[in-house]
Amino acid sequence: MSSIFFATGKMYLGFIREFTSILALLYDTVAWIVVGPFRGKVASRQSIFQQMVFAGVQSVIIVAFISLFTGIVIAMQSAYQLKQLGAVVYVAPMVSISITRELGPVFTALVVAGRVGSAIAAELGTMKVSEQIEALETLAIDPVRFLVVPRFLGLLVMVPCLTLMANFMGIVGGLIVGVTTLDIGFHRYVLFSFDFLVWKDIWSGLVKSALFAIAIAMISCHVGLSTKGGAEGVGKSTTLSVVISFIMIIVLDCIMTGVFFFSQV
Amino acid sequence: MNKFDAEKDEVVIEVKDLVRKFGDRVVLNGINIKIRKGEIFVIMGGSGCGKSTLLRHIIGNLKPTSGQIFLMGKDIASAEEAALNEIRKKIGMSFQSSALFDSMTVGENVSLPLREHTKLNKNVIEIMVKMKLELVGLRGFEDLLPSEISGGMKKRVGLARAIAMDPQIVFYDEPTAGLDPIMSSVIDKLIVDLSNKLSMTSVVVTHDMKSVMAIADRIAMLYEGRVLEIGTPDEIKNSKNPLVKQFINGSFDGPISFFQEKEDYLDQLTG
Numbered sequence: 001m002s003s004i005f006f007a008t009g010k011m012y013l014g015f016i017r018e019f020t021s022i023l024a025l026l027y028d029t030v031a032w033i034v035v036g037p038f039r040g041k042v043a044s045r046q047s048i049f050q051q052m053v054f055a056g057v058q059s060v061i062i063v064a065f066i067s068l069f070t071g072i073v074i075a076m077q078s079a080y081q082l083k084q085l086g087a088v089v090y091v092a093p094m095v096s097i098s099i100t101r102e103l104g105p106v107f108t109a110l111v112v113a114g115r116v117g118s119a120i121a122a123e124l125g126t127m128k129v130s131e132q133i134e135a136l137e138t139l140a141i142d143p144v145r146f147l148v149v150p151r152f153l154g155l156l157v158m159v160p161c162l163t164l165m166a167n168f169m170g171i172v173g174g175l176i177v178g179v180t181t182l183d184i185g186f187h188r189y190v191l192f193s194f195d196f197l198v199w200k201d202i203w204s205g206l207v208k209s210a211l212f213a214i215a216i217a218m219i220s221c222h223v224g225l226s227t228k229g230g231a232e233g234v235g236k237s238t239t240l241s242v243v244i245s246f247i248m249i250i251v252l253d254c255i256m257t258g259v260f261f262f263s264q265v
Numbered sequence: 266m267n268k269f270d271a272e273k274d275e276v277v278i279e280v281k282d283l284v285r286k287f288g289d290r291v292v293l294n295g296i297n298i299k300i301r302k303g304e305i306f307v308i309m310g311g312s313g314c315g316k317s318t319l320l321r322h323i324i325g326n327l328k329p330t331s332g333q334i335f336l337m338g339k340d341i342a343s344a345e346e347a348a349l350n351e352i353r354k355k356i357g358m359s360f361q362s363s364a365l366f367d368s369m370t371v372g373e374n375v376s377l378p379l380r381e382h383t384k385l386n387k388n389v390i391e392i393m394v395k396m397k398l399e400l401v402g403l404r405g406f407e408d409l410l411p412s413e414i415s416g417g418m419k420k421r422v423g424l425a426r427a428i429a430m431d432p433q434i435v436f437y438d439e440p441t442a443g444l445d446p447i448m449s450s451v452i453d454k455l456i457v458d459l460s461n462k463l464s465m466t467s468v469v470v471t472h473d474m475k476s477v478m479a480i481a482d483r484i485a486m487l488y489e490g491r492v493l494e495i496g497t498p499d500e501i502k503n504s505k506n507p508l509v510k511q512f513i514n515g516s517f518d519g520p521i522s523f524f525q526e527k528e529d530y531l532d533q534l535t536g
């Protein structure tokens with residue numbers, strides 16, 4: 001009994017410690033971005049660009065694919081319900097609102113956490129266990145500035161962009177169902193899609209996606225940089241970064257939805 | 266061979282009563298070393314006796330459990346990050362595992378410190394990289410990735426990177442391990458040349474007896490986290506200490522026992 005108590009306490013302390021060091025890493029990263037340029041030490045444009053291409057451009061196809069099908073599925077599911085009320089045309093706002101507020105940002109973040117976050121954890125983890133991080137420090141190059149900042153900026157810029165595209169593709173998915181099988185008509189579908197959509201639906205989704213990007217970047221960098229124990233450790237870090245990012249994305253989503261849409265209720 | 270005068274020469278590295286524990290294990294147990302400007306100081310000792318750990322403490326990558334380390338007059342163990350980085354720009358380290366950045370080409374690895382810390386233009390840096398690679402016998406390998414070259418070549422690239430900034434002190438962690446005899450001699454000669462011509466101070470960890478005797482100004486023998494003896498190659502060669510003797514001759518019999526006592530071994534096997 002006492003051992004369970006002890007183990008729980010230890011886990012709790014471990015969690016607090018990890019969380020604090022992730023916040024410390026975030027502080028360092030932001031400090032470099034804000035102060036760095038005045039000291040003539042910014043992350044190289046080339047490496048930021050590389051990260052943007054990796055995080056953003058190379059995620060386009062999978063994000064587009066997933067959100068297109070998400071739009072299709074939501075349209076079909078809601079049509080099934082709305083048909084009984086004779087309100088099939090409301091499939092359009094149903095899709096556009098649920099995609100822009102929730103599913104676009106969340107699915108995009110999950111895809112990026114799985115594809116980019118894991119790769120970051122694996123890369124930094126490998127660098128850690130093969131002494132490359134130590135070598136950087138010995139060359140008087142700060143690993144946070146050199147490695148974390150470009151990854152952070154790459155994700156922070158590209159995840160909201162990907163989310164915008166996901167929103168568009170999701171709505172297109174709904175449109176395909178609406179026009180081809182529900183006989184709503186192209187113009188009417190588009191009109192209904194955007195009539196009910198307000199700016200807040202879009203920007204709140206984008207704010208969320210930016211927060212998800214920060215969470216993914218910080219979690220995967222922190223996990224990668226604290227890797228221990230050779231190749232096996234790298235494997236563990238990779239998995240861990242995805243699991244923690246997924247949990248954090250859902251928790252953040254819940255909190256932000258509460259702030260944006262539930263606080264006025 | 267005594268080109269140093271202990272009284273007059275400037276001490277660039279001083280390690281005082283350095284103790285380092287990992288958990289309960291005492292890896293460094295009261296190390297005292299003074300290294301003078303311009304000398305080639307060799308650290309010897311069996312594998313796992315803490316040589317790499319000692320180097321890591323001297324360059325400030327690890328913090329001691331107790332004791333002090335002065336690197337070019339600065340107390341490294343308590344230095345701020347910014348002060349530490351200023352000192353690090355004046356030293357170079359060639360890692361035992363090479364520690365090349367595997368997403369960068371050989372050329373980019375060597376040029377990284379120059380690109381980060383100097384305002385030299387691209388062409389100048391390119392020429393400097395070529396020169397450093399030439400020194401380690403790797404001209405023309407600039408565009409290969411670390412995954413495309415052999416272990417010995419990686420080691421030499423790591424060495425070229427370590428001396429890219431023309432540091433005042435260079436640390437070599439087993440620079441010739443895994444190299445063929447000819448390449449080993451080339452590296453030995455490079456270390457001596459850098460030390461003589463540019464008056465760099467060199468701290469070399471190595472097992473290679475032949476190169477130790479060829480390059481060392483002074484030698485420190487490490488054993489179980491302590492310094493057994495410090496002296497010139499001749500002093501070490503004629504040492505009375507049986508531990509040192511055994512190590513120098515590489516003999517099987519001696520106080521350093523590889524096998525445990527028969528009783529202990531039987532005890533361990535039968536639990």
Ligand SMILES: Nc1ncnc2c1ncn2[C@@H]1O[C@H](COP(=O)(O)OP(=O)(O)O)[C@@H](O)[C@H]1O
Pocket residue numbers: 287292310311312313314315316317318319
């Ligand atoms: N980060 C660490 N954590 C725990 N033990 C370590 C660590 N680094 C080194 N050691 C231990 O310290 C001892 C000395 O290691 P090292 O300095 O690498 O030896 P060597 O003389 O072969 O270079 C080894 O037994 C090693 O297991």
Ligand SMILES: [Mg+2]
Pocket residue numbers: 316317318361438
């Ligand atoms: Mg070693």
